[in-house]
Amino acid sequence: MASRGTAQPASTLGRGLFHRRLAIIFGLQLLAVMIVCLMGVYNVAPVGAVVALIVIISALAWLAAWHQWSPVARLARAVSGWDEGSSDLNGWRPDQLPRRTDADVMTLANSLYGFANRIAGYNQRERNFTRDASHELRSPLTVIKMSADMLADDLSLGEFGQRSVQRIKRSTREMEALVEALLILARESDNGLTEEDFVVNDVIRHELPDVLAMLEGRPITLELEEPARFALHGSPRVFSVLCWQLIRNACQQAEGGTVVVTVMPGVVTVTHRGDASVPLAANRHGFELAIAQRISERFRWPLELQTRDDRRHIARIRFPESTPIPA
Known part of the structure; x- marks a missing residue:
């Protein structure tokens, strides 16, 4: 045997x-x-x-x-x-x-x-997650926004209550941008996004009111400089989410100063100019910057980060396939 x-x-x-x-x-x-x-x-x-x-x-x-x-x-x-x-x-x-x-x-x-x-199982879970998360996360945020708007119109609220309502509205806007960014990154095989030709300057201007609302009550000013105009073919929502994340990151660098968004030929820069009288938190790069880097890698829009000695933090996004538009 x-x-x-x-x-x-x-x-x-x-x-x-x-x-x-x-x-x-x-x-x-x-x-x-x-x-x-x-x-x-x-x-x-x-x-x-x-x-x-x-x-x-x-x-x-x-x-x-x-x-x-x-x-x-x-x-x-x-x-x-x-x-x-x-x-x-x-x-x-x-x-x-x-x-x-x-x-x-x-x-x-x-x-x-x-x-x-x-x-195949991963793709199915991805589709289920993006579909369910898109509904289950956005619906409560919509309810919170509507409730905050109703509370803001209540004249019986005191000053402290109004400040609390504004913080709720600001946090809700930030949460909306975060959910949108995460859903974009979760869609690996199917973007589910509409691509079109859009003007970068117009998209940035459309997002400015929400950014200003986010900065309400904080000693930070926002400026938009447009030495040039150019167009892209892609998803304007992805572009706006990317710019939103970079602006949020710039606002986290210090408790005061100026955030400048500059549109140049084929390039958009977000610069934070710190105030010398306000303490600067060096290299305070949070979750917003990580999301921005992943979006730039995903859609092949190179992102460059730079910190200068004059207390300026610069985030520069390059768009290799941009189309110039005459001013």
Whole structure:
């Protein structure tokens, strides 16, 4: 009776089967060609018959080799025609391969099938999350905004109550921008965003009232400088979220000063000019900057950060495919 130490798993015994079969096929082909050539040399068969036999032997060898290669070709076709958004993985199923497939090929098929299943599951969870989060997070924020607006119109509230309502409204706006940014970053396979041609300057101006509301009650002023105008093709919402995050980050650098948004040819800069009389928190880069960096990488809008000795923090976004617009 064989000992347990000499037993080998089937996958180990099947490894190299593809190479062995190819060696047998070409070995038999070589042997057959040599026999046919000897038949021709000793005039056992005419030259025409020898040539015909060599052609037939070569064709049979090629068909046998192609049959051995067919599982690999099948996997290659499945990979080349793979749609990440589709849940149909019938072309990947390892049980559809021939029973005596090489163990290395079977291992590759099993790994690819498992990988494709994980990607399909990830895409489904992504779609479910973005759909549910878009509704479940935005709806409470809308209710909070409406309630805060109603409280702000209540004349019976004192000064302290009004300040509290303004803080609620400001935090709600910040939360809306954060939710929008996270949803954009969560949509890896399907952006779900409308792309169009838009003027950068117009989008920034449209966002300024919300930014000013966020800064209400804080000793920070906001300025917009427009030495140039240019247009982009993409999602204006993504662009506005990116600028919003950079402005929020600039406002976190100190408790006072000036935040300047400058539009130059193919470039938008957000600069914080600190006040010398206000303590500066150096390198206070929060979650907003991390989100801005991920958006810039995702949409290939390079983001550069710079801190100068004159207490200026500069965030510069470059848009390689911008279109200038005459002033």
